[in-house]
Amino acid sequence: MSDTQTRARPRVGLFATCLVDLFRPSVGFAAAKLIEDSGCDVEVPEGQTCCGQPAFNSGDNADAAELARRAIVMLEGYDYVVVPSGSCGGMIREHYPELLAGDREWAPRARHVAARTWELTAFLHEVRGLRIEGVRHDGVVTYHDSCSGLRELGVKAQPRALLAGVAGATLKELPGAETCCGFGGTFCVKYPEVSDKMVSEKAADILATGAGTLLAGDMGCLMNMAGKLKRMAMEQGARPVAVRHVAEVLAGMEQDAPPIGESK
């Protein structure tokens, strides 16, 4: 590749998020493929751990700031930082500047990284104008709007616009798509009964759409909904629903991994 070509392709740092890194590498590879398809070079900065959101949302601002500074050092050299999660994306884009606002050295660096950070589908659609072509998914899918992506980053139309390019897929809108699934990070551990009530109602709504596949853009919500849907299938004979991160479908990489919570 010549120098000019290299320069024309923006360098993207893919921040995989801990849940993708630990639980579902297939989402990371799907995200990387999509970003490359959109005309960018992808790198996965070394030493990724956690964006610090669990600490931040638990009031542990010192640890959260420490993790934010680590991530900033790792990410500040890229043209863009792309995150396959509205939740972690929102943490970097909205909350790093807030968390480090009082720090004269780090506040501008936090704002610099925040301004270049995008949730995956927003980046592909808004920044890169990517059109999905040559990808097939036969069947009805429904979509859950994860809260942080939706309300902190305005992710709503972007995944739908991308999905419109997937041949064979029909999107059936989920009633209450904008209602929280009950995951909430540490919330589901601290208040499991309340969380279960919320995800039970979410699962009932999903089943009522008749869709065979549920998609969303955040692993936390996806694991929560997949776990509930599978238990309902096991114990109440509910219809099984395949649950996936939207990137896997958009990248045409569904064959690389069984749906979340399923075995090969």
Add this chain to the structure above:
Amino acid sequence: MLATSNEFRANARVGLANPTLQSALGKMKVGFPTKRAEAVAKLPEFDALRDQARDIKNHVLENIDWYLERFERRVNEAGGHVHWARTPEEAREIVLGICRRLGARTVTKGKSMIAEEIGLNAHLEKHAIEPVETDLGEYIIQLRNEAPSHIIAPAVHLTKDAIEADFRRAHSHLDARRDLTEPQSLVAEARGILRKRYFEADVGITGANFLVAETGSSVIVTNEGNGDLTQLLPKAHVVLASLEKIVPTLEDASTILRVLARSATGQEMSVYTTFSTGPKRPSDLDGPGEYHVVLLDNGRSALLGTEFQEILRCIRCGACMNHCPVYGAVGGHAYGWVYPGPMGAVLTPSLIGVENAKPLPNASTFCGKCESVCPMRIPLPKMMRHYRAREWERRLGTRVSRLALGAWAWAARRPALYRFAAARAMSALGWLGRRHGSFFNLPLASGWTTTREFPAPQGRTFQDLWRERRRAGGGR
């Protein structure tokens, strides 16, 4: 009122297991949001009005002393009295003092959350004065000896059937065959009983949605007209209000009124909006002989200048709880004090101390819906997070959660160790879950696995696989 906010989790379990509550909440969480959305859609300038409303209150909060003193002067000029109460105790004594001086035996009450906050009913009853709630919702919960479960719909936790049973029990002197199957017939029955009580009452107590500094007026909004009869007929009208209800002008009150009812019930305006200025004048045909405003602080002035100041913009519309998925799951009583839902999760620790309301700021998924519908644009999740930070600093959380979060952050600061441990842990979990794809039972995540499968990891970490593939492919 004794707070059980620290027992949120146990309270929530009670709520989750209560079929009447669940049925009522099922209706509420569809009804209120639908009506609000329709009302907002019909008013293109709604968001601009929210900005104006926010700015009005921000201005007030920056100059609250000046506006309060101006309000007091205007009230005095109109022949009324302002009483400053630092604490609930002082407020109760002021009200009791007025009642005693007038020899009051019964008082009628319009809806007032401040009356709940200061525990007024119990205090009056202790001194042989009977409080009579005249708002239908408040009347119902008074019959049941319950606290309100919602700030604008106190009996929203009940179904029509449950209320019918309460009426038959409490109004046993009436014909058992009467029809009480429709809301209208329930209203008619309560009205029939309350009508007499309005004329008997010696003192009428209302809350206030606004206090207007330029005129010395108090403003209430109701849908039943009960507030008007409560305040007009007795010898004295006592207004219970907290400091932050003040707005500079009538124009400002009218701006905020435009977002209030739409946010609350989806009405353009509530049915009655009543402005009261001073007692009955010689030329007036009706009106109370005395007009008193009890201004309650109860910790609010201490919020000024802190990261919690913005909660003082709250106009008590209830939109945050109407849209909150946690409130919609557990109901208002689970919050254990006067103010439930997201605004309660901020106001309760502000007023009774975070150590007495530890779970409330944590009982949120931070879904952000509350902030998105708040007419006053109060950043509720952000303030809940500030309280979580206070709890973290004071080590008020459980040891287990502190240890777990601390360990996670400790490892996350050490990428090499993290990578080493993560690779092994995920490999083991992936292997254990390879057949079933998920876990039916995980020892450290039993809260999750009691009701949900826990999806198994794929087995390798993304970073290890990426490194491996890049090395094999020589990079692109």
